Amino acid sequence: MGTQTHGRVLIIAGSDSGGGAGIQADIKAVTALGGYAMTAITALTAQNTEGVHDVHPVPSPFLRWQIDVVVEDLGVDAIKTGMLHDADTIDCVVDLMRASGAGVPLIVDPVMVAQSGASLLDSGAVGAMVERLLPHAALLTPNLPEAEALLGRAVPDEAAMEQAARDLQAMTGGAVLLKGGHLPGNALRDVLIGPDGRTRRFQHARIHTRHTHGTGCTLASAIATGIAQGMPLDHAVARARDYLLEAIRTAPGLGAGGGPVNHCHTVRGG
Template sequence: MQGRVLIIAGSDSGGGAGIQADIKAVTALGGHAATALAALTAQNTLGVHGVMPVPVPFLRQQMAVVLDDIGADALKTGMLATAEIIDAVADEISARAPGCALVVDPVMVAKGGHRLLEESATAALIRRLLPLATVLTPNLPEAEVLLGRAIDGENGLEAAGRALLDLGPRAVLMKGGHLPGDTVTDVLVTADGVTRWPAPRLHTRATHGTGCTLASAVACGLAQGLDLVAAVERARAYVRLAMRTAPGLGHGHGPLNHACTVAPFPALPLKEDPA
């Protein structure tokens, strides 16, 4: 086991997304997952049925005791729910893990449409967390909210990534899954250039937790010493294989097969679409 990842996010009672997906992804890739719960959800493959934010002092305590004892090689944030929680998380990261690699997954709305971030909290996310981020991993709707404008198809992904860089993160991984077409292209934008990953769309209902899983897999790679491009390549390969081999659970957007293993640390990924 190599690479300590502290995940600050919400719990998914259905086990397909959130903290549960994060722990599974980091474990499958050979890392150690520690957690600080920011919110509880009553959730299954059909949607989110209830949300209960964790009291901020207890969230701070979870982060403090883990970072002061175990430490972390990377951190990952997911569902943070409120501006007060975002401020607390940013404070604890700045005080106890300055300079640590941070993957920010700006979770805002569940696939079923339930809001997971209060509208008033978006400004706090931009102001407090984005400047701390090693990499920001928005999907298309999240990027549009952060920028306050629409993104014009695949050609707009790079421009949107560059605009998001201006908000403070050192890199932006623009995910293209919400765009139509048989090819899905993810775009990594940094100050040094752009990397694109086009791949055939996987036609499956096993899409619950893909964003959480990808972000945690990237964080695990960074914790294990991979550079960002290699960490993203391995994470994408892992998520795609987990989708291809999904167990078919539930009646809605089903969970991935998080137990699949793709090139644990520190190797580069297997072929993205094995025969």
């Protein structure tokens, strides 16, 4: 594992040309928390704060080549996935996890739909994610719509969240952080089910802002950085949430739509 000030994170995800989500957000978050970010890009998007205008998938042989050369030369302390696009892309990650054995933790952000509503995962790939990828996950970080898609049922309220998180945890054998931001109300609650089945709840006051583009990518990459640095899971999640909250509070206010957060507040003091 890396030291507390480093931690090599391989991010396998799509590119966001607007810079607020995807690979761009991942790199910023990992760097801002003292880690070292490496990437394997799954797809290019033409995207800004108002939406995803087009998606250009990267051929799976080239995705595999990106992964292989990074792992062989630089080494990896944690792997974080974002937009995986289709079943072939998911299989690339599954093959990597089988080759790496149990030594490298996998953090899965199950990106399915952009905040604008654009689909980022083929409908036929959901089954591949559940059946082939999730069993390798050390941590799964779905929001409520993603949890509903994975479970095939509604998660209508806070009371249903813990059972949903436990059912998702049974698919992974690892841990699940179920994010409750899509529920109404001024309090935002997340539920963490550890690999041992222990429950921890996180809560904070909702920040009312439209500048939340890329928050899922950012949080998962921030957690992956802590794990890569050798932090216990609870601590990695708590630090990542604190980092993201401050990034939302100090968002730069860019764009006409859902704007990006301030990933660099740890670097230049907001």
